[in-house]
Amino acid sequence: MTLNIKQCQQAVEQIFEAEHFEAEPQSLYAPIAYTLRLGGKRLRPTLLVAANSMLGGSVEQVRFAALGIEVFHNFTLLHDDLMDRSPLRRGKPTVYQQWGANAAVLSGDTMYTLAWDYFLRQPLPRMHEVLQCFCHTALEVCEGQQYDMDFEQHDDVSISQYLMMIRKKTAVLLAGALKIGALCADADAATTERLYDFGIHLGLAFQLQDDLLDAYGDTAQLGKATGQDIRDNKKTYLMLRALELGTESQTRELRQLFAAGSEVNEEEKVKRTLAIYNEVGLKEGVEKAIDGEFALAAAELDTIGVSAEAKCPLREVLAMLDGRKK
Template sequence: MVRQKRGGLLKSTTQRNMKQLKEYLSDVEYTFAQANFSTQPPSLYDPIDYSMHIGGKRLRPTLLLIANDMFEGNTDKAMPAAIGIELFHNFTLLHDDLMDCSPLRRGQPTVYRKWGNNTAILSGDTMFALAWQHMLQVQSPNLMQALQCFNQTAIEVCEGQQYDMDFEQRADVSIDQYLMMTHKKTAALLVGALKIGALLAQAPADDIAHLETFGHHFGLAFQLQDDLLDAYGDTPQFGKATGQDIIDCKKTYLPLRSLELATGADMRNTLLKLMDKQHPLSAQQRVQQTMQIYNSLDIASHTRHAIAHHFDQAAKALQHINLPETHKEPLHQLLLTLHDRKK
């Protein structure tokens, strides 16, 4: 098959059929179902194996393989990087769950709840090292660039988690700061997965830049959806009770945009008090009063508008990638699937 050349001088005559999104997902699922991370000592590795087998969307390895395949990389050769990026993601979850005191992850007890704090710390550290072990197995002339990208991404993710914790203690977070934090905490790893996949396929630099833009907006849209679902999700479909962000005083898009939209100082002050952990109201009352303000401002529409904006920007970035449209189909499918998600 002839790859479409830069500048459009030579078009490929036959369009290559990419796999369907669900096929990439099932390839990744199969790989993780086969993978065994248990070895000596079990006290260190069993929690890693547990964490890698309790499910999850496998979004990051899937993005990595799709980006690799789009540019006609060898996805078998890219698979260790896909495993590595999921190991890294799960390492951050182990530590985040401990830092955030989250009892459940994917409906199962979190590692620190099941094995204790020290296990969550040390098994997490080991997962970070195992992520590198897999990354280093990749054979590619662009491996050094991919490793640099992986490392830069890891640093951004750590910074994102720190900003998230810092913002919980602050009343004056702007929407721009929130989006910066969300980029680092959530979007950066999606960007990293896409870039690594493309780098390993030796994709052109300008196409990698478009993928980066795609991943950035895709990540922001994804997080804003999470913020919206927390307040307005259909509980049985969303899988967890709504209002948890309000109870935790999380400064998500909804309260921050509400502060901007608030009509008058009274509403603004009421909101600020509701977002303060020292507020004397019960959790239920706090959720109720906050939701009243959200409804009066029609915050759901404003948030949906922002989500649509980021999905549009992601789709535009995809258009700019210099590949046949069929090569972009799985990422289009992903955008559509996530656009309509209810959980």
């Protein structure tokens, strides 16, 4: 029987509650257990379980793949926080902040190894494809993170380069989770690829939402200050669209605000950047782009040859993410 999305989420919670993540030496594993207990949306393992269930799989079949994909995702956050020197994640001190840079390096490496360990726990008929999908996904995530850092130093990032970057940094992991769920259910190649593409569009929409929420989100609902991308000089979709849509004087002002060595203070920079975003009508334009990606995701789902009922959980994911405020 196909699970609904609530049941998928509960299954994922139960899978995580049954794990302890503690071992010796404590100095290595305490930051790992801490990170994995911080929670979060558990979106990737939920997608994995939902795709698998839609195609006739069972939770027991994907228990360890679900753990592996989420442990990997948390490893990438841990190393990202180290590279960004971020003090907070999900409202709590990061591993970098609490234990220092070396702990972040080595506990991160260990978490990544644990992700592989989970994937290897449960030999399934199509294991090799699962592992290759995970490996290629991980490689793209690393590349995406590098492009993201490189783009902070470049003045001439195009929208298509930006979309390539977020595809790698964010979308391929959602797509990979869905594909792995399908492979574990022994799905045919066409279905597997459609689910992968569904995940790509979902991931692009998700990242564009992140960009939008950073500028227009509600601080209380987000649990963090807005405007952080602007303070960090991030080349977001918003910024690149504003440069494209703005008048000559607006783009000149944006470039001055974001120039290295600019002496405008941070809050003034956020305020003036948001003013330009509003002048060019950015919010509506970005919302339209997000809707477009959600529509493409829905179209991929339509073409998959299972009953409408079986597709319900993934449709629920679309609806849930479409309305997200954080």
